[in-house]
Amino acid sequence: MAAPKRDSARGRETSRPPRPESRLLARFADHLTYRRGRSAHTVRAYLSDVESLFAFLDADPDGDLDEVVTRRALRAWLADVSRRSARTTVARRVSSVRTFTSWLAESEVIATDPGASLAAPAAHRTLPGVLRAGEAAEALSAAALGAEQQDPLALRDHLIVELLYATGIRVGELCGLDVDDVDRDRRVIRVLGKGDRERVVPFGVPAERALSAWVENGRPALANPRSGGALLLGARGGRLDQRQARTVVHRVLDAVPGAPDLGPHGLRHSAATHLLEGGADLRVVQELLGHASLATTQLYTHVSVDRLRAVHDRAHPRA
Template identity: 50%
Template sequence: MQQPHAAPTPVPSIVMPDAFVSAMNGFERYQRLERARSEHTLRAYRSDLENLLRECASRQVTTVEGIDLTLLRLWMGGLQELGLSRSTLARRSATARTFFGWARREGLVAIDPASRLRSPVPDQKLPHVLQRQQVDRLLQVRTVAQVDGASGQPSVEQKAVRDRDHALLELLYATGIRVGELVTLDLESVDHDRRTLRVLGKGDKERTVPFGQPALNALDDWLRRGRGVLAVAGSGSALFLGVRGGRLGQRQVREIVSKALEELGDTAARGPHALRHTAATHLLDGGADLRAVQEYLGHSSLATTQRYTHVSVERLRESYQRAHPRA
């Protein structure tokens, strides 16, 4: 294997060898059809693999069998020099191990070079969680900043967008669902009488998630007053719609939530996942059973859910420091 031992410099424009394209497509088919990975996971796998294989191609390596542990370590070292976070580095090394484990089973390599590739320990930062008073302020029916130029009042479409944004904020906090789960909801996903959602989570696992009366009220307002304004012939059964009538996308939801959180002015929390963190933490603060919260969030492992207990303990410690006379 011919390669200099200098830090790698990724070359995005380099042509991908046919052997790499074939292996990458085969790995993706396996993950989609046999492992039932979500489109989000598949995109992450493909992005990580393209980064690795283009780096290998830039070093004149054109077959999967030609990749060795030294090259993998150089690739990881170069990524570290680029300043990627430890969690991103950990994900990319995990992708490499998963890919080469598959390649070994498929006979593309005789020896798995990634079996000894060490993974950085991801940063264990506690997520930002909103206080209950902040949640109350966030979920107040918000006025529309822009108004119709002629009347000086919000337009019908702007009112519909306001109802939509209020409903999705209420639902994200009420259920703790992921943004990817929110945007796949259909009208029939909602049981209004039982106040539950039928959610399709990671690995195509379906679960039922309860929500409260405030979220139901906001949903009813959106469905009664707003959805019909934005709906078009091709809207189908999507629960949440964009301004052009199509199904609302993940990027749009992230922008909506981040803007709403930014307008609070007193929190570093950003994005829909902050509401998921907040919902889980508030459940545990209120005495909810850990396994119930695991089912509520759709976690496959209880260890993932246990992370939120650390958040709750930290919040308890902060309250103690502020309030106890001998803190």
Template identity: 55%
Template sequence: MSSDDPALLPAAFSRALADYVTHLDQERTVSPHTIRAYAGDIGSLLEHLHRLGHDAFDRVDRRALRSWLAHQSTLGAQRTTLQRRAAAARVFFAWCVRTGRIESDPALGLRSPKLPRRLPPTLGQGQARALMEAMVARAAEDDGPVAVRDVALLEILYASGIRVSELCGLDLTALDHDRQVLRVIGKGDKERAVPVGRPAWAALAAWLARRDELVKSRAETAVFLGERTGGRIDPRVVRRIVHRALAAVPGAPDLGPHGLRHAMATHLLEGGADLRSVQEMLGHASLATTQIYTHVTNDRLRAAFEQAHPRA
């Protein structure tokens, strides 16, 4: 039986599928590709319900819909596919209720499988060290302020884990020189204090000593300045700086500023930092968001164990 041949479905199912496709085409004006995907998903669902002994919608319940998703999983469907099919079922049965085909919606509460939260590749600690050493060496060969700025910019991103928008938004008044702390305005206009290590603060001080060479207006309050504008640096410029710097590190993944944020969090946890402290430094509203970094450190511990332990 195939959803490409609706004549093999019970009459009620076949009519509903045909009407639903017409609805998608004429009322929702979705793309032909989307219509084919939805028709295939719903056709597969209706075939499954027919195999379970249903020839009408009145006795279809959530358990039957879950068994369809489970069957799809055993056939090798990926979680992204299962999420799409669960969403298709919810939309279809909501339409069935609106059009009077059923009184109650069996797809209410039908949950999509949760996708694992994945982190992009991150820098190893040795690569992060090599990145900073290469930038310092480059600045030593370059007499201009831009090279000094770039060292400070990279050091601050990696040391603090702040977002690129937060870095670009830093004002001179946000620097607590006595405690070597940044006052950062994060998401939701929430302010947090982020400590910075000695190498990063030294790089920042070196840049501030050269900052006047780029500034165009004494009224400019931004810490980091663009070379051409002399005003607050643009996030796109920061991304180019990070990409270019990482390209010079052998074996380093091609990351943007957010990759340095990931590296900072991962390396802190690898070094034994408390999860809630990392949460506060990153400005995460939920601890669950910070916990994704523990998966990375656990994976690395597992890899090290399997490589080194004689009975792994």
């Protein structure tokens, strides 16, 4: 039986992806899993993209690849993919194939890396919708009102939206939290993010109240031997699934008149935007969100024109 692997997106152990029939692709999967530290989900995506390349080439991955995986063949494949797929899909597949051809050359399966010069059209990066501060407050109030009857699932749902908005963590990071990851006295959570990077994120008093209500009155009603150390549980006591968390967020926001239809990522973006509009430093927001690059935070967040003008008027000598 294959050894379990720690999945950085959830912070817990999961089974590794199914082993490909091809010996070469199985080695590539091992490289991604053990050398690159990729999650099972990411490995499956890489393998799917590489398998689609070999299907286009009508070639056997375990054959002689020097005459098959050439720059000309890759360009023909890219042209075909570009005609049939969205820009974001093309960019992802090119990234997968470039990783694969680089590994082939590094492993001396082929003499040179033909994917090094392979370039995809830049994907359009669009900002997700964002709640206004009043809409966020209304959504959280509605979730708190639903939790007043002390129903375990309502207490859990209140905590889901409070923590997502209070911390800006990813939904996978939320579902991966264990009880021991929460320091209620200091009001911080320990989060294992992308690339197994660990960070500590604070949360406020409203989230602490929702957390206390869940831990003391909600979680014990659902916990069973399947629960382990998971902080958030499903109705049957297992660790909360990301799809369930998304459903909760959509349902809560659907009750707010005029609010955009957002999922957990929208709450994350709203939290970052409201932090910036409240005066938080961009690098602080980068640390809270767990971005490896400040450029990602700059694309991910936006500051209102009114605030930019106000800061300019206050700070610039020639304003």
